[in-house]
Amino acid sequence: xxxxxxxxxxxxxxxxxxxxxxxxxAGLAAAAAVVPAPASAAPRPGGxxxxxxxxxxxxxxxxxxxxxxxxPVAWHASGGFGxxxxxxxxxTGTHLDAPAHRIPGAATTExxxxxxxxxxxxxxxxxxKAAADADAVVTVADLDAWRARHGEIPDRAFVAMYSxxxxxxxxxxxxxxxxxxGRPHAPGFSGEAADYLVTQCGIVGAGVDTLSLDxxxxxxxxxxxxxxxxxxxxxxxxxxxDAVPPVGATxxxxxxxxxxxxxxxxxxxxxx
Amino acid sequence: xxxxxxxxxxxxxxxxxxxxxxxxxAGLAAAAAVVPAPASAAPRPGGxxxxxxxxxxxxxxxxxxxxxxxxPVAWHASGGFGxxxxxxxxxTGTHLDAPAHRIPGAATTExxxxxxxxxxxxxxxxxxKAAADADAVVTVADLDAWRARHGEIPDRAFVAMYSxxxxxxxxxxxxxxxxxxGRPHAPGFSGEAADYLVTQCGIVGAGVDTLSLDxxxxxxxxxxxxxxxxxxxxxxxxxxxDAVPPVGATxxxxxxxxxxxxxxxxxxxxxx
Numbered sequence: 001x002x003x004x005x006x007x008x009x010x011x012x013x014x015x016x017x018x019x020x021x022x023x024x025x026a027g028l029a030a031a032a033a034v035v036p037a038p039a040s041a042a043p044r045p046g047g048x049x050x051x052x053x054x055x056x057x058x059x060x061x062x063x064x065x066x067x068x069x070x071x072p073v074a075w076h077a078s079g080g081f082g083x084x085x086x087x088x089x090x091x092t093g094t095h096l097d098a099p100a101h102r103i104p105g106a107a108t109t110e111x112x113x114x115x116x117x118x119x120x121x122x123x124x125x126x127x128x129k130a131a132a133d134a135d136a137v138v139t140v141a142d143l144d145a146w147r148a149r150h151g152e153i154p155d156r157a158f159v160a161m162y163s164x165x166x167x168x169x170x171x172x173x174x175x176x177x178x179x180x181x182g183r184p185h186a187p188g189f190s191g192e193a194a195d196y197l198v199t200q201c202g203i204v205g206a207g208v209d210t211l212s213l214d215x216x217x218x219x220x221x222x223x224x225x226x227x228x229x230x231x232x233x234x235x236x237x238x239x240x241x242d243a244v245p246p247v248g249a250t251x252x253x254x255x256x257x258x259x260x261x262x263x264x265x266x267x268x269x270x271x272x
Numbered sequence: 273x274x275x276x277x278x279x280x281x282x283x284x285x286x287x288x289x290x291x292x293x294x295x296x297x298a299g300l301a302a303a304a305a306v307v308p309a310p311a312s313a314a315p316r317p318g319g320x321x322x323x324x325x326x327x328x329x330x331x332x333x334x335x336x337x338x339x340x341x342x343x344p345v346a347w348h349a350s351g352g353f354g355x356x357x358x359x360x361x362x363x364t365g366t367h368l369d370a371p372a373h374r375i376p377g378a379a380t381t382e383x384x385x386x387x388x389x390x391x392x393x394x395x396x397x398x399x400x401k402a403a404a405d406a407d408a409v410v411t412v413a414d415l416d417a418w419r420a421r422h423g424e425i426p427d428r429a430f431v432a433m434y435s436x437x438x439x440x441x442x443x444x445x446x447x448x449x450x451x452x453x454g455r456p457h458a459p460g461f462s463g464e465a466a467d468y469l470v471t472q473c474g475i476v477g478a479g480v481d482t483l484s485l486d487x488x489x490x491x492x493x494x495x496x497x498x499x500x501x502x503x504x505x506x507x508x509x510x511x512x513x514d515a516v517p518p519v520g521a522t523x524x525x526x527x528x529x530x531x532x533x534x535x536x537x538x539x540x541x542x543x544x
Contacts, residue, residue, distance in 0.1 A: 002425055002473040050386040055530035070530060073361055076376045080493060082534050083373065087359045089345055094529075101355065104348045114322040114541060118524075153274055201274040221352060252390075254526015254539040257366075258327035258342060262354050266539065267526040269386060 051251070051268040053166075053239045055093040060172040062211055063182055065089045090264045096255045097213065097234035101262040102224045107231055109261030116204040116233070120154035121251040121270055122146075123241050127164035130187045134177055135217040136163065137190040143197070150246050153201045158251045160207040162241035163187040177216070186210035191222020198230040205253070207235035207268075235268060244270045323523070323540040325438075325511045327365040332444040334483055335454055337361045362536045368527045369485065369506035373534040374496045379503055381533030388476040388505070392426035393523040393542055394418075395513050399436035402459045406449055407489040408435065409462040415469070422518050425473045430523045432479040434513035435459040449488070458482035463494020470502040477525070479507035479540075507540060516542045 053059060057067040066089060074083035091097070099106035124146055130136040138161050147153065165186055168175040177185045188208055189197075197203045206213065206227055213223040213234045227234055235253060249270040256264030325331060329339040338361060346355035363369070371378035396418055402408040410433050419425065437458055440447040449457045460480055461469075469475045478485065478499055485495040485506045499506055507525060521542040528536030 002419075002468075048386045048390050050529075052529050054382040055528075068530065070532070076374075081373055081496075082376065083362050084532075084534060085359065085361050086530065086536065087357065089357050090355050101353055102348075104354065110326040114320045117539070117541060118320050118543065147274075196274075224353075252524045252526070252541060254524070254541070256327075256537065257322075257324050257539055258340065258358065258537075260342070260356075262356060264358065265528065265530075267389070267529055269389060269524060269526070271390065 047272045049240060049243050049249070049270040049272055051238045051240055051244070051270055052094040052266075053169075053237060055088075055265060058172065059093055060169070060175045060211065061089070061092055063176070063178065063184060065092065068092050088265070090256075090262055091236070093265045094235065094237045094239060094268060096253065096263040096266045097224070097228060097236060098255075098261060098263050099228040099231050099233065100260075101234075102221070102228035106228065108259070109255060109264060110257045110259050112233060112255060116156070117253040117255055119156055119158040119204050119251055119253075120247070121244060121249040122153055122157045122159045123162050123244060123246050124159065125162045125242075125246070126187060127162060127242075130163035130165065134185040134187070135215040136187040137215045137218075138188070138193045139190050140193050140196050143193055143201075146246070153197075153203070154247065155202055156204050157201070158205045158207065158235075158253070159197055159201075159203050160235075160238055160241055160251075161187065161189060161209065163209055164242070165210045166239055176211075179216075183216055183219075184211060185216030186212065188213050188215035188218065189223035189227075190215075191218065191220070191226050194223040194226035198226055198232055203232060205233040205235065207238045209238045209241055211236055235266065238268060244272060248272070319544045321512060321515050321521070321542040321544055323510045323512055323516070323542055324366045324538075325441075325509060327360075327537060330444065331365055332441070332447045332483065333361070333364055335448070335450065335456060337364065340364050360537070362528075362534055363508070365537045366507065366509045366511060366540060368525065368535040368538045369496070369500060369508060370527075370533060370535050371500040371503050371505065372532075373506075374493070374500035378500065380531070381527060381536060382529045382531050384505060384527060388428075389525040389527055391428055391430040391476045391523055391525075392519070393516060393521040394425055394429045394431045395434050395516060395518050396431065397434045397514075397518070398459060399434060399514075402435035402437065406457040406459070407487040408459040409487045409490075410460070410465045411462050412465050412468050415465055415473075418518070425469075425475070426519065427474055428476050429473070430477045430479065430507075430525070431469055431473075431475050432507075432510055432513055432523075433459065433461060433481065435481055436514070437482045438511055448483075451488075455488055455491075456483060457488030458484065460485050460487035460490065461495035461499075462487075463490065463492070463498050466495040466498035470498055470504055475504060477505040477507065479510045481510045481513055483508055507538065510540060516544060520544070
């Protein structure tokens with residue numbers, strides 16, 4: 001809403017007045033310009049929680065993948081604008097797994113239905129067992145326990161595993177948690193639970209706060225296969241899942257949209 | 273919601289039943305498992321409109337910038353997963369302009385408040401004058417005309433210019449529309465209108481369906497300076513703005529989040 005109060009705050013560099021305060025100025029605004037009553041604004045979310053890690057060259061990546069890279073290519077002193085070139089493999093940072101990541105010829109990033117990127121968010125907290133077992137998985141029994149406590153999983157939900165793994169990012173070696181053979185060990189979904197979520201609950205996608213939908217011990221990648229094989233998408237390396245409720249928020253997955261992509265960094269926001 | 277009906281549809285590969293139909297199955301689901309009443313789901317949007325172009329090497333970029341590049345680096349036949357490496361300059365495709373793109377030391381991608389990425393969407397249609405003048409701009413008079421027709425601009429809005437320019441993408445040379453000196457000419461915001469939106473309307477950001485917030489004739493980049501200089505963000509090369517109403521939708525800007533970024537490709541969704 002346009003008002004003189006905004007001008008003062010914008011020019012002072014002071015925090016802008018909140019929405020409630022601005023409504024009190026509606027009279028002033030109306031006096032300043034003859035316009036119809038305010039348009040009915042779209043429903044506003046109560047809050048926005050960022051479920052995305054900041055991408056840096058220090059963020060752990062799957063063993064063998066290169067770190068995120070960024071090189072300045074334009075400067076303000078020459079042309080008035082700064083800009084960097086970016087280089088990375090698709091499955092870096094908080095990122096999408098499109099079905100084609102696992103299944104040759106399956107859906108790529110640009111073909112995911114936009115409607116599937118906005119979904120009721122369900123968070124399954126397995127942090128207690130993950131603290132005791134790096135290869136802990138979300139099981140069908142965990143899903144049953146969640147439903148007994150919180151109710152049915154909403155239709156077309158995005159179901160995320162919270163294992164507390166991001167606390168290990170302070171020391172990337174503990175986040176990767178490589179065994180002697182160089183394989184990472186971290187929690188994920190069991191193949192059975194992933195299959196159940198797809199076939200019985202009609203989810204649009206699933207996410208984890210670790211580097212893989214599968215736990216490190218699952219060398220058959222059962223969760224990847226169940227989810228991506230059914231045309232659903234995954235999101236790996238989610239952040240701050242402990243800051244959203246088990247159910248009730250809406251997730252918006254800002255998935256990449258490059259032709260033929262198997263995935264890529266994405267901005268994931270929860271509207272609470 | 274988990275139900276036997278989902279199983280049949282998922283296995284058939286048929287379209288999943290819609291939400292309304294599923295509610296009719298609540299009784300079946302309840303009979304199958306003793307769970308509390310369905311959790312109260314978050315409000316669901318009426319629809320999702322994708323305001324993002326698909327990134328390809330053929331998508332026009334600002335003169336002098338390289339095209340988007342993608343190279344396969346992992347194959348399903350070797351390891352079970354496909355993946356590509358991506359390389360591009362930040363201001364490619366449908367992309368964010370962070371304040372630091374224009375102002376040295378200003379906010380970079382990872383420091384934008386997440387709450388500013390979810391906003392009431394306002395669309396200003398200047399396609400009629402853009403058809404007659406490639407350097408057409410949104411003026412303060414256009415803002416007044418919009419308000420007279422649609423009401424006040426909502427508080428903390430994201431205001432987008434629709435010029436119809438994307439129709440030129442079928443022939444990228446007409447989208448770029450270079451003059452004899454190699455400078456692109458396309459519509460944008462006037463510096464005055466951008467300043468008005470920031471100082472009088474308290475917008476969080478502004479977007480265009482062209483490659484620049486400024487029209488090609490503005491070699492002082494008045495709109496970039498007014499918006500980014502005030503700590504607001506821009507989004508360039510938006511798609512499908514003719515598929516959303518002038519007001520009433522909520523935009524979610526899936527901005528990139530790399531440390532020190534001046535911008536980058538982003539997924540922009542409108543919830544209608």
